[in-house]
Amino acid sequence: MIIKRNKNIIAFLLLAAILFLTLAASGFIEEQNNNRDMHGLPADARVADKVEFSDFYLCRLEGIIEPSIAAYIKNCIDMSEASGYGLIILMDTPGGLETSMREIITKILNTPIPVMVFVYPVGARAASAGVFITYSSDVAAMGPSTNIGAAHPVNLGGTGEVSEDAMEKITNDSVSYIKNLAQSKGRNSDWAEEAVRSSVSITAAEALEKGVIDYLAEDVDDFLVKLDNKTVDKLGKTYNLKSSGAVPEEIKMNFITRFLHIISNPNIAYILLSLGVLGIIYEFSQPGLGISGAIGALLLILGLYALSVLPINYAGLGLIVLAVILFVVDILMGLGGISSIAGVVSLIIGSFLLINTDAPYLKIATSLIISVALVISGFLFIVIRAVYMVHRTRPVTGKEGIIGSTAVVSSALKPEGQVRVSGEIWQAVSETGKHIRKGEKVAVRSIDGLTLIVSKIINKEKEGG
Template identity: 40%
Template structure:
């Protein structure tokens, strides 16, 4: 009996010892225990380069790193976008702990302007036949040239940036510099021949076939990509990324700001309407959220707020339109300056700016005029409404009697006798007794 108990205790001790000596084997199972289990993540980018897209790409890279993905494929089709968002995406790709593949696809797609930098920053750059890449010269948000005083500074900065990417990734630095300086553009086959991209793939299966066994080398990083038999996992943008991508456009952020200020202004001038205030508050929150990701010139923002203050004062102060004029001027200057940050070649587009300023200014001035007219209008109810009203004497005034005014019979008095049936006008009200004067019949 004692021998059996001793054997049982020895067995239990061996089990506990094994658990402590080999915890990884007995207590944990890695999410991807072998290289064969690594998935291939893919994201589809068919949009302008904006802060919302930057946030989504950074999220996709973090997800791929966390899940030890084999690689992250970015299917790209973009006309370009904001420099700041492009720099953020390139930075995330250059420092990613998983191989990144940019595939300009499908046929007819392009990697223009900011898309050139993103394609060049990938570990593997690929294009589908019928696509093109290039035209990376910086322009403003409206498509015009950057002002001459700023053009050289911005251009030289972007040239240095794209050359550093080319040197890091072993691409054709000379062609990439010309894409920025001269807006040159090439087809997929020409880009491959000039070492701008690494391969040309007919479609996604062809891309995966060519990627299988591809060696990715960076400073302190080396990986062989294996794609055969790997699961393809798409990464879809969540509601947060969708909203941010929609409102990160400076034009949309500006319109939301104007709607928000107009709604709150209407609610303050006409308390109790509620709906304009609710819409205004929501629009302002969305505008402020977007402005966190867009470089903002706060002098412009302060001028817009000052314009709202002037419009509100127009309601309280009889300035004969001078405050409304000052508010309109501040609104125009503030709108021009709002996203005009030195070094950033974009601002509110004129087709958006002009009708928005005119509409909002007219709205503010119209509401101020309505409120001012309501304040100056003679009261329609109460004792004050009787002043100036006309009526008929029903009981002769000598000096007191009765008059019929606004459908009611009132006690009245007059400074001189007035006969019954005569027409009178109310000039004062004292203790619910009307003081009237006669009206001469013509």
């Protein structure tokens, strides 16, 4: 058993090491790509010497703005700068973390290439942090049935944890930030302030009319046609965009970045955490298996990583940890479900408290929390019932399996002799010292070394005593 456990621990450590090395290698490769030496390009292809832009990269900013998406956008800007290409960002976002938003904006403002933001596809939105990024772009456009706005800063510390005065200071800071962006890019600063203070939203047509964006476009090709011959002044240089007929080259996320972006969704992170809990529970209900425990621990690590980039309430996380402890204690001690009931309650409360923010797009769906609670409750019912039945079942092997069983006298007990039990011949002695004839049925009362202590079964005593 110790050897099996050691092998299980080694297997888990290997899995964790592979995950760590994969993430580290991906970051190293991405860094190398960002720092590529572009001196081999012709002089007229370098941004420093280029006046006209006729080549463009395209990237997609989709979903919640968090560290992995910020790293991807910054990488796209680095690649565009190194290649002497303009960059088009297709945006569809409900908003995200302020730190990640500011990283993207700082990169856009300080790169010596034109960066265009196009709110697309049809039905897309540039909400909250998306408004700020749109305002920071050199050229902004929106597609059909798109909208922009609702940029009021949300409380990432949860309701009641930020005072009214503190929230007013945060709002004023956000207003100053977006007004500076508006003035530097020649956009409507009055509407920008209204979007931050009052969370107003407008359609694409209204955005064009109010001077929030520069163009309306049906699709990327239409945007490139309208962008043609556009002049962009940036960092003391003037660039002329020759985009008509251009075919942008899309920069796709690498696997690791996309994976981290996907699991950073609060609902996905919560599912990973829940699956990890189920794996741990199953491991303790089936000791020695190892695989379920290793996979459960790995899923827990991924879930906790995803939650680490989100505004976490540690009281909620503590309640979830307490729930896991209660589940494990119930299984190990065979408490019959009493501890697990408290664990389920702790899990539900902790889940509702886990993501500590007023932003709806960063909260865990209530339906998901209830579904997970029901699944874990059902799983625990099956596991705990199985453990309880095992504890109630009489052993059928070894010393405990023999005591209480029925034997047949194969050699008369005077008071010593032999009996047959479970197909085996055992030395036996009569418990009362009385003789027992061959062929009589006896009950095994105890074992003394290799000798069974037996007594004759009388009519009132059920066979198997």
